[in-house]
Amino acid sequence: MQTLLSDAEVEHRMSSPDLPTPAEIPPPFYPPLMLPEPGTLTEVASGVFWLRMPLPLALNHINLWLLRDGDGWTIVDTGFGNAATQAHWQQIFDQHLAGMPVNRILVTHNHPDHIGNAAWLAERWQAPVWMSEGEFLSAHLVWRDLAGYSHAELVDFYRSHGVAGSLLEMLAARGTRYQVGVPALPAQFRRILPGDVIRIDEQDWHVIPGYGHSPEHVALYCPALQVLIAGDMLLPTISTNVAVWAGEPDGDPVAMFLASLQRFLPLPADTLVLPSHGKPFQGVHARVSALQMHHADRLAALLAFCNQPRHAVDCLPILFQRVLDGYELFFALGEAVAHLNHLMHRQQLNRIRTDDGIYRFEVV
Numbered sequence: 251m252q253t254l255l256s257d258a259e260v261e262h263r264m265s266s267p268d269l270p271t272p273a274e275i276p277p278p279f280y281p282p283l284m285l286p287e288p289g290t291l292t293e294v295a296s297g298v299f300w301l302r303m304p305l306p307l308a309l310n311h312i313n314l315w316l317l318r319d320g321d322g323w324t325i326v327d328t329g330f331g332n333a334a335t336q337a338h339w340q341q342i343f344d345q346h347l348a349g350m351p352v353n354r355i356l357v358t359h360n361h362p363d364h365i366g367n368a369a370w371l372a373e374r375w376q377a378p379v380w381m382s383e384g385e386f387l388s389a390h391l392v393w394r395d396l397a398g399y400s401h402a403e404l405v406d407f408y409r410s411h412g413v414a415g416s417l418l419e420m421l422a423a424r425g426t427r428y429q430v431g432v433p434a435l436p437a438q439f440r441r442i443l444p445g446d447v448i449r450i451d452e453q454d455w456h457v458i459p460g461y462g463h464s465p466e467h468v469a470l471y472c473p474a475l476q477v478l479i480a481g482d483m484l485l486p487t488i489s490t491n492v493a494v495w496a497g498e499p500d501g502d503p504v505a506m507f508l509a510s511l512q513r514f515l516p517l518p519a520d521t522l523v524l525p526s527h528g529k530p531f532q533g534v535h536a537r538v539s540a541l542q543m544h545h546a547d548r549l550a551a552l553l554a555f556c557n558q559p560r561h562a563v564d565c566l567p568i569l570f571q572r573v574l575d576g577y578e579l580f581f582a583l584g585e586a587v588a589h590l591n592h593l594m595h596r597q598q599l600n601r602i603r604t605d606d607g608i609y610r611f612e613v614v
Contacts, residue, residue: 276533277536278486278487278531278532278533278537279532279533280486280530280531280532281531283300285302286300286302288301288303288304288338288341289337290341290346291342291346294477294524294530295522296475297317297451297453298317298318299315299318299346300313300314300315300530301313301314301315301316301338302314303329303330303335303338304335304338305330305363306330308575308577309527312327312329312527313527313530314326314327314328315327315524318451319354320353320452321350321351321353322350323347323352324356325352325354325356326356326358326479327358327364327526328355328357328365328366328368328370328371329363329364329366330362330363330366330367330431331366331367331370331431331432332431335366339367339371351377352374352375353375353377354378354440355368355371355375355378355379355380356381356442356448356470357379357380357381357385357468358381358385358468358469358481358482358526359381359382359464359466359467359468359481359482360386360388360392361464362428362432364482364526365381365385365389365432365435366431366432366433369435369436370433372436378440379438379439380440380441380442381442381468382442382443382468384464384465384466385466385467385468386436386439386441388464389432390435392428395426399495399497400426400496401425401426403496403497404495404580405418405421405422406496407499408583409607410608410609411561411562411583411608412564412610413561417579421579442468443457444457444459448470450472453475454473455470455472455479456471456472456473457470458470458471458478458514459510459513460481460483460507460510461503461506461507461509462492462505462506462507463483463492463503464482467481467482467483467510469481469483469484471521475522476517476518476520477521478522478523478534479524480514480524480525480526481526482525482526482527483510483511483514484523484525484534484537484538485527485528486525486528486531486537488527489544489545491581491584492507492588493581493583493584493587493588494584494588494591495584499587501588501591502588502591502592504545504549504588504589504591504592505592507545508542511541511542512538514534514538515538518534519532519533519534519535520532521534523537548569548589549589549592549593552569552589552590553593553598553599553613556599556612557612557613558612559602559610559612560610560611561608561610561611562587562609565586566582566583566586569586570582597614598613598614599612599613599614
């Protein structure tokens with residue numbers, strides 16, 4: 251089975267999307283797996299174990315994965331870098347490793363709940379960290395508050411999209427929070443590339459790249475087990491955040507994310523999807539369709555709303571039907587700009603920059 255589409259094949263599939271109606275999209279099927287308590291394991295496939303760690307966020311958990319690997323173990327994603335998560339890891343080490351070492355730590359992407367304990371685990375086990383170069387470098391830029399990833403640039407970026415007054419002051423005062431969840435970063439890594447095949451416990455795991463949510467997200471598919479470790483690219487009930495950030499203000503991550511979803515369609519329909527949030531599920535094709543429909547609906551709503559000039563901040567109630575806290579606002583604003591930029595790149599919206607440096611969007 252072909253597990254990695256070429257860029258040309260992805261572009262061809264994107265050229266004429268055939269979206270079903272919502273009624274035609276079946277919900278995910280959840281196999282009857284025991285939800286693991288923090289510090290415990292649930293085996294979801296031969297040699298593949300599910301860990302569930304708490305997060306100090308509205309999204310209150312992350313799924314991590316422990317894979318048997320010959321005479322040791324491979325960890326996939328590491329959890330939020332705090333003492334509570336490290337204590338749960340220590341419980342895993344003490345009770346569930348059968349005396350075998352961790353051979354490597356694999357990180358899907360640079361967000362704190364995924365990379366937060368990578369340096370600690372690497373030091374603890376003297377094990378290498380495997381990840382894509384884009385994720386490794388961007389993590390260091392965010393951590394050091396540099397080069398398009400700084401908090402000051404992000405605040406100025408939001409100001410340019412209509413955030414003002416007490417809201418802008420609140421975002422500015424909040425400061426960068428990356429180091430709260432990532433107290434240290436690994437200084438070295440082993441690079442993962444699209445199309446790589448990683449051998450784990452005599453099984454081949456194919457690297458499927460993902461874009462739009464983070465610079466070079468890594469998902470892993472094992473044909474022999476029919477298991478996909480999807481990271482944040484394919485979640486069962488929510489759509490992953492797709493946002494524009496200050497370093498690439500004209501970017502179109504929505505197009506990149508939708509193209510990335512196409513790469514999951516060659517997988518068998520009964521593939522067991524292991525997401526970073528929510529429960530393991532089956533129904534990969536239906537879930538891709540649902541995510542495509544979700545973004546199509548949001549884009550249509552924004553296009554209708556921009557019948558007169560709108561700031562990105564004005565569009566938040568169109569995209570999010572709930573009150574957002576300060577943490578969520580950072581991501582929500584980036585997501586609003588991402589969808590507006592996508593409509594701009596499709597030449598359905600014009601972006602107007604006024605003399606005060608503020609952007610507005612209106613229908614062409």
